[in-house]
Amino acid sequence: MGYGQQTQRVMQAVRSKVSSRALEPGEKLPSIRGFASLMNVSPSTVVEAYDRLAAEGIIFARKGSGFYVSPKTQPFSVSEIGPHLDREIDPFWVSRQSLDSGPDMLKPGCGWMPADWMPNASLRKAIRHLSKAEDQLLSDYASSRGASNLRRLQARQFATEGIEVNPNQILLTGSGTQSLDLICRFLLRPGDRVLVSDPCYFNFQAILKTHQVEIVSVPYTTTGVDLELFEKAIIEQKPRFYISNSTLHNPTGVNLSAQSAHKILTIAARHDLILVEDEVFAEFLPQPTPHLAALGGFDRVIRLGSFSKTLSASVRCGYIAAKPEWIEALVDLQVATNFGGPSPIATELIYTCLSDGSYRKHMEALRARLAKARRAVSANLAELGFQTWLMPEGGFYLWCLLPEGIDSAELARAALQQNMVLAPGDVFSPNQSMGRFMRFNVSQMGAPETYEILRGLMCDL
Known part of the structure; x- marks a missing residue:
């Protein structure tokens, strides 16, 4: 049994004693040497186990006296998960x-693939590469827009889809979900209306509910949103923006046709509607399909996405692409709510993986x-x-x-x-x-x- 497994075994033994009340709140734990002998492990293993349990708040140390069960410990119970x-x-x-x-x-x-479907070998290689990174990358906050190398790489990817964008028009965020939350903070006030498709990704609704807005929906067909009802809803309900997936609509899998995309852009321009395009599934198509951002630019289109579906849901990072003045406002919001962009460690891992030919x-x-x-x-x-x-x-x-x-x-x-x-x-x-x-x-x-x-x-x- 490896050293890490021994530590886990000691920790579990303590948790079991606390959970079963064999050790009561405030009671002293066995000495390090005594417990090491009982568990047939080294004293250093018990030291590490006790330190980790103290970090979890299950036990605490008294200087010169030993370790005690925390008085407010809530024992772990399998029935609670x-x-x-x-x-x-x-x-x-x-x-x-x-x-x-x-x-x-x-x-x-x-909403994600099993671990063995993901590029874990590439991630492990990137993690090894990260171990040699400069101390600054491992210790400092991110810049307000997020890592410049990943933004430049993303701008080049957009170019292959027919979307011309300056890297400074791309804001890296903590996740695709955070991207939408920032957009909502920027554009919405309680009581506003937002237009979605029916059906639509359930977390669109969840996020919008947290911003206390009214959700207006329009039926979705095999060719995209019902355009007649789309324009009618805009005229009657005056929504602040419309959000949907142009590529592989969630949950239906529909791809927006070029004809439908042009009509949506025309209707939006006629009624001064903002379009939020979530393109988290774009890379799953063999060939790019028409995007609102590619056909209409960023005058009224905001594009968002993330790397969670194709690379890793554990290394979280999203992005927003929009016109410069909107990005500036969103940068301020991100600084206010997250004090900068996503973790430099996360963005460096993603950049390394995406730059690798194996991706x-x-x-x-x-x-x-x-x-x-x-x-x-x-x-x-x-x-x-x-x-x-x-x-x-x-x-x-x-x-x-x-x-x-x-x-x-x-x-x-x-x-x-x-x-x-x-x-x-x-x-x-x-x-x-x-x-x-x-x-x-x-x-x-x-x-x-x-x-x-x-x-x-x-x-x-």
Whole structure:
């Protein structure tokens, strides 16, 4: 057993004693030498274990006296983690269930790929490279816009998509979610209205709710937003901005056509509407598709995205691209709320990975792997009665119609009791009109028991 594992074993032994009340709050722990002998480890292992437990607040040290159980310790309980069966199915539902679930939970409804689908070898190489970085990068705050090397790299990537942008028009943020939060802080006041598609990414709704604005929705079709209802909603509701995905719309997988993109830009110009374009899935397409930013520039378009889906959700970093005066205002907001850009360690890791030739090969292989998975999962789901609404050209989502009489929320609740997280349609629907739909993540459906559980649940319902 390695040294790290020995330390963890000692820590767990102490936690168990505290949790079972074998050690009461305020009670002194065994001496370092005594506990080392009892656990058959070295005294230095117990020292490290005690120090880590003290950092967690479970125990505390008295100088010259030893270690004691913290008087306000809340013992760790396994029953406190895992699925929350009684939680209301709302825009936070899938996020909370997916983020808080353990490693054994099946996650066909979550929004990221399994760890073994990600470029971990490239990340490890970048981490080794980072160990040789200058002290300043490891210790200092980020600049207000974020790392210049990554912004320049991103500007070059935009150029390949037909988007001309100066690196100073790109603001790096802590995540794609933080990017949208900054935009909301900049553009919105309580009581404003924001236009979204129905269905739309559930976290759009969650963030907008925190800013106390009214959500106005327009139906989404296989070619994009319903343009007639889109303009009608703008005229009648006067929203502050419209937010959507131009590429691989979440959850439907629709790509905005050039014709629809031009019409959206024309309508927006006619009614002075700001367009927020979330392009987090853009790299999953083999060939770029029309972007609002590429066709209309940044006069009224704000583009945002992140690297979480293609590189790592653990190394968080997002971006915003917009016209210079808006970026300046957003920089001020980021300084006020985060005191600078994202972690220089995170941005250097991302820059190193993206600069590595292996990243391009990873994305090529990933697109092919996902294309195969989409076809296979769609066929497997069809055998259970799930109809794929539209076969996407890329990405890892399938938007599926359930058989008549099956409610996706009921199915999701039942699945949770079987250790499976699903994404029911109404979490994506501001109007709660998607009860017969479910979003599936094809990369998270490799386990055979996924289909066995679904088959059993469909029979029960």
